[in-house]
Amino acid sequence: MEGDIVPLSVRKGAWTAEEDTLLSSYILKNGEGNWNLIPKKAGLNRCRKSCRLRWLNYLSPHIKRGVFEYDEIDLIVRLHNLLGNRWSLIAGRIPRRTANDVKNFWNSHLKKVIKTNSTVERANINSDTPNKVEAIRPRTHTFTKRLIFVKDKYVTLRTHDNMECNQGNVPIQEPVYKEMENNIPIQNDISNEGVDHMWKQYPCLVAEKEQEDVTLFDPNIDWGDISVENINIWSLLED
DNA sequence: AAACCATTCAACCGCCGAACG
DNA sequence: ACGTTCGGCGGTTGAATGGTT
Numbered sequence: 001m002e003g004d005i006v007p008l009s010v011r012k013g014a015w016t017a018e019e020d021t022l023l024s025s026y027i028l029k030n031g032e033g034n035w036n037l038i039p040k041k042a043g044l045n046r047c048r049k050s051c052r053l054r055w056l057n058y059l060s061p062h063i064k065r066g067v068f069e070y071d072e073i074d075l076i077v078r079l080h081n082l083l084g085n086r087w088s089l090i091a092g093r094i095p096r097r098t099a100n101d102v103k104n105f106w107n108s109h110l111k112k113v114i115k116t117n118s119t120v121e122r123a124n125i126n127s128d129t130p131n132k133v134e135a136i137r138p139r140t141h142t143f144t145k146r147l148i149f150v151k152d153k154y155v156t157l158r159t160h161d162n163m164e165c166n167q168g169n170v171p172i173q174e175p176v177y178k179e180m181e182n183n184i185p186i187q188n189d190i191s192n193e194g195v196d197h198m199w200k201q202y203p204c205l206v207a208e209k210e211q212e213d214v215t216l217f218d219p220n221i222d223w224g225d226i227s228v229e230n231i232n233i234w235s236l237l238e239d
Numbered sequence: 240a241a242a243c244c245a246t247t248c249a250a251c252c253g254c255c256g257a258a259c260g
Numbered sequence: 261a262c263g264t265t266c267g268g269c270g271g272t273t274g275a276a277t278g279g280t281t
Binding site: 012013014015047049050053054057058100101103104105107108109 | 246247248249250251252
């Protein structure tokens with residue numbers, strides 16, 4: 001692809017502190033904009049991809065670095081079990097973590113020890129056999145009264161202010177599912193800090209009888225993604 | 240202390256799809 | 261309809277680091 005051809009003189013390899021400073025100061029001042037122009041305008045002898053990667057995976061003030069916490073690992077394992085190696089989707093559900101970080105963490109820490117499913121506890125099983133994952137592709141589903149099985153559950157919704165409510169047809173990209181404990185929903189442990197979306201929990205409204213039409217979710221909210229842990233909501237909805 | 244091996248992770252590569260002319 | 265550009269993705273590499281012998 002012609003767009004990927006870069007001049008031979010373009011620098012490769014590890015970034016220097018000076019290059020980091022040039023890129024950071026330019027983007028913080030002018031925004032991300034056109035990655036094709038950024039290297040030139042920032043005074044860098046780097047290709048657009050190198051600049052983009054360096055910013056998104058390392059320099060951006062929005063990313064979180066360092067040790068993965070238990071909650072994050074748990075989420076990675078569950079989401080990987082559900083989505084397979086779709087790192088950008090997985091990272092998109094873990095606030096402030098990059099796809100590259102999640103991928104590296106999986107490959108270096110989790111891949112070897114995850115045997116068959118998605119719980120962190122089972123990650124302690126020592127095995128040389130890598131987990132074979134069948135990815136489940138997100139699809140749009142229409143919610144109907146058949147969702148009666150969610151009685152006594154909470155659904156955690158990731159909402160966006162700018163996303164319009166699409167009543168009836170809810171695009172599902174990621175499932176989350178929270179059990180009720182003594183009628184109190186288990187707290188969502190995902191931080192909202194520094195992210196442009198909000199996590200909210202809504203009780204599933206359940207009809208008394210299966211024959212009734214039922215509004216499962218508050219129709220006044222803006223729908224983003226719906227997330228369900230522990231179950232494969234997509235396959236359940238197939239029936 | 241030196242050699243070797245294993246692990247980590249930043250960075251690169253090749254490819255894809257969307258947007259655009 | 262087609263070619264080009266660009267942003268983005270997952271797979272892979274290899275330098276740096278740490279651990280072991």
